Amino acid sequence: MPDSLIHPDLRFHSYGTYLRRRFGCRVSKVNVDGGFTCPNRDGTRGTGGCIYCDNASFSPGGTVAEKPIELQMTEGMAYHRHRLGSEKFIVYFQKFTNTYAPVDRLRDLYTRALAHPEVVGISVGTRPDSLSDEAMDLLADLAKRHYVCIELGLQSMDDAILQQIGRGHTLAEYLDAVGRIAGRGIDLCTHLIYGFPGETREGFLRTADLIAGLPVNSVKLHQLHAVKGTRLAELYHRGEFVPITHEEYVATACDFLELLPSRIAIQRLFGSAPLAIRVAPTWDLKNNQMWYSIVNELKRRGTWQGCRLTGACLKAGNL
Numbered sequence: 001m002p003d004s005l006i007h008p009d010l011r012f013h014s015y016g017t018y019l020r021r022r023f024g025c026r027v028s029k030v031n032v033d034g035g036f037t038c039p040n041r042d043g044t045r046g047t048g049g050c051i052y053c054d055n056a057s058f059s060p061g062g063t064v065a066e067k068p069i070e071l072q073m074t075e076g077m078a079y080h081r082h083r084l085g086s087e088k089f090i091v092y093f094q095k096f097t098n099t100y101a102p103v104d105r106l107r108d109l110y111t112r113a114l115a116h117p118e119v120v121g122i123s124v125g126t127r128p129d130s131l132s133d134e135a136m137d138l139l140a141d142l143a144k145r146h147y148v149c150i151e152l153g154l155q156s157m158d159d160a161i162l163q164q165i166g167r168g169h170t171l172a173e174y175l176d177a178v179g180r181i182a183g184r185g186i187d188l189c190t191h192l193i194y195g196f197p198g199e200t201r202e203g204f205l206r207t208a209d210l211i212a213g214l215p216v217n218s219v220k221l222h223q224l225h226a227v228k229g230t231r232l233a234e235l236y237h238r239g240e241f242v243p244i245t246h247e248e249y250v251a252t253a254c255d256f257l258e259l260l261p262s263r264i265a266i267q268r269l270f271g272s273a274p275l276a277i278r279v280a281p282t283w284d285l286k287n288n289q290m291w292y293s294i295v296n297e298l299k300r301r302g303t304w305q306g307c308r309l310t311g312a313c314l315k316a317g318n319l
């Protein structure tokens with residue numbers, strides 16, 4: 001690859017490689033449930049949540065708020081140590097909106113996570129409308145001594161889609177949050193989804209241009225999928241949500257990567273839900289098959305992350 005940030009086999013800048021470069025060893029993220037709620041569910045911004053939201057679908061079993069985070073961390077670390085040989089850990093506050101609480105409670109949870117000798121940092125999943133000045137000051141202070149990443153849900157840059165899916169925030173609020181995070185020593189990861197009803201590939205790919213112009217360090221992307229008990233599942237059963245095909249998703253994910261600067265690490269390229277609650281799409285692929293379908297398509301095209309920005313794909317006659 002022409003760029004040292006790009007993994008030669010994967011053809012993109014993987015977050016795993018980023019962490020290894022930064023910390024000099026294998027680092028895994030360990031999910032914890034800090035017992036938060038979400039302003040898009042408790043009535044502050046909305047009550048129904050996003051149409052696809054069912055937190056059970058993206059929280060591994062065992063991270064229940066009733067358990068102290070220390071216990072959740074111990075269990076998660078043991079799993080990753082045994083399975084992957086991980087030496088250090090980032091505690092990922094994942095479930096619901098993990099800055100949506102009084103700052104004293106945030107300080108207590110974050111500092112307890114960072115107190116573990118094998119924990120190098122925290123990653124905090126949140127919404128653009130839920131970053132108070134106090135929470136920002138706390139995270140910026142912790143970032144002076146630890147790795148701190150804010151994972152900000154944007155999902156779509158199209159306000160019409162954000163409204164249609166009940167996100168309860170706008171693109172302008174996302175941009176405002178990015179501006180407030182910038183320059184404070186905090187990493188920023190943006191969450192995106194492709195496949196919303198009425199969304200076009202061209203429309204989605206404009207997101208790569210947007211992200212390329214922002215101080216975003218990493219991205220998580222996944223296909224829109226419906227799980228049991230969500231409004232999206234109801235739409236699917238009524239024929240009002242038609243999931244994209246696996247081929248369409250892979251092609252678009254590769255186009256997206258080709259347009260994304262290599263400095264941005266890729267944390268995720270697809271989503272999965274437990275079989276018991278999965279409604280649609282049903283691609284019947286294991287996680288590694290999903291991952292490698294994108295890697296293999298880049299290989300087939302002879303392209304890599306960011307190659308369209310330098311014209312390298314075009315020069316090579318690959319597109």
Ligand code: SF4
Nearest residue numbers: 038040049050053096
């Ligand atoms: S912002 Fe997250 S937690 Fe809140 S309703 Fe949407 S998907 Fe669910």
